Amino acid sequence: MRKHYNITPEGTRDLLFEECGAQKKVENILSDVFKNRGFTEVITPSIEFLDVFNLKSHNFPNEQMYKLVDTKGRIIVMRPDSTMPIARLVATRLKGHPLPIRLFYNQPVFTLNQSLNGRSDEVVQSGIEIIGSSSKRADLEVIATAVEALNSCNTTDFRLEIGHIGIFNTLVEALGVDYDVVEEIRWLIEVKNYPALNDLLDSIEDSDCTGMLKQLPRLFGGEEVFETASKMFNNSKITEILEYLKTIYHALSELGLHEKITVDLGIVNRADYYTGMVFRGYIEGFGENVLSGGRYDHLISEFGCDLAATGFGINVDAIARALLKQKVDFGNKIPDVLVHAENGYEMKALLYCKDLIKQGKTAENSVFEDLSQAEAYAKQKGIKQIDIISEDVTLRMVK
Amino acid sequence: MRPIRIALTKGRLEKDTVGLFQKLEYDCSELLNKGRKLILSVPDANLEVVLAKAADVITYVEHGVCDLGVVGKDTIMEYGGSFFEVTDLGFGKCQFALAGEKGKDFYEGYSVKTIATKYPNVTRRFFEGKGMDIEIVKIEGSVELAPLLKLSNAIVDIVETGSTLKENGLEVFEYVAPISARMIVNTASVKLRKQEIESFVEKIESVL
Structure with a gap:
């Protein structure tokens, strides 16, 4: 058999000198941002039981997890996400701890990507969670921290977009269709596949809801989105959500961030535990989001402790790569x-x-x-x- | 500001897309006399055109090195990926179909059927939807040969007019899905350069 002792597994890589320097620099910057805002660091194990990621309301795609078997024949996975282990940790180790709990983490996550698609299987993620608060202030604090984090890394231009999963949920609930159809609609909105979405919704009995769902993926942009949306939706629950987002948007504008913040009411991630406000960050030169987060009020209850929570994670590798392009000094010195x-x-x-x-x-x-x-x-x-x-x-x- | 970069699937979809550019009265001189160049510019539209094989269009757009792409639904169905699929361009129309020897009942008998195809993922999903186990043989060239040589019971392939099938004594058993050219957009580009990309897509849609 051929031995592979002089290459690394697909989707992984060695980080040398300035690459390593850039990575550490971003980690340090983010840690400082989080610590200065009163967050405390936690580390969870690199391996967890599969069950942690295989919950009733949310499960991480099975085919995307690295799996091992322990000595008792139980399935272990390489952590594909940090929020779910932290939910486990909070529900067990921090039961009865004064609320809210403000935690941050900085650790790799592992996903089994499709072969040859150029993505990393091991990505360092840094992020925060505020646990035990369902207030608007918590949402605002999390977003403000996200903006501060992206700002501090001093990468290229960035954008943060906010949305709310409640709009989609309200609309499909009123639609009264099967789970499979809901997931299909969700997928089509997420990928902004207008033609297929229209076809699918046309096949369902025509109502206000189908019309509104058709428009959902188009509702992104600046402040004008709120106006367009409020004219379109005549549902009290949605009006409430729009008002909520609008106050958050305005609060962020007060921080002088209105150019950086956009609104996308079509964020409807399929495989997410989010229940309320959601947001994502983008930087120039990286084709996917580098930051993603939101409110997840039901996740921790799956571990036996009913706590509201909100947080986000940042792809440290992506930001480090953006920094590398800028030829910043990463502190690797030639000795004097x-x-x-x-x-x-x-x-x-x-x-x-x-x-x-x-x-x-x-x-x-x-x-x-x-x-x-x-x-x-x-x-x-x-x-x-x-x-x-x-x-x-x-x-x-x-x- | 760097120009918007669009990846076109070489060949027919490329020609049809250039046709749309011409309708918009863009300066297509480089596109029409491209020689062997792979990156071409449409200066008056602040546009850069990249020519690539179908599956690579998806790869370039997914990774964000191209903002937009024009690619067939067949390729999207086979390769998947994360991007926004915003517009059905309406050209490059054809069908995915299950076909085999004329007059045969494909579903007859209990034995597991063998399907020859260039599109194993599409085929797998189609039969999974029917709850049917099948064996797939991936063929690179003329798929029609496989049932004729008795390698497979049927094929799943793109059918346009059906004349190749007919000439070889095959017929369509069932249509799998309609296909046409789609405009796809990188998920980050649409957020970072919303205005430019939206207005470009709108212009294209206006001449469809």
């Missing part, structure tokens, strides 16, 4: 000094290094036996200075 010890002065060199570092320099302790080798190395690596340690210290510039 190479410290080389003559035979017998190794310990002195170590102390000398420590001293230099204390002074704020970067100092690399030479591991060569021979000075000429050390010099050749410094030259190759671009280190400008060698300090030679014997009885005295001799500073030598590298030519």
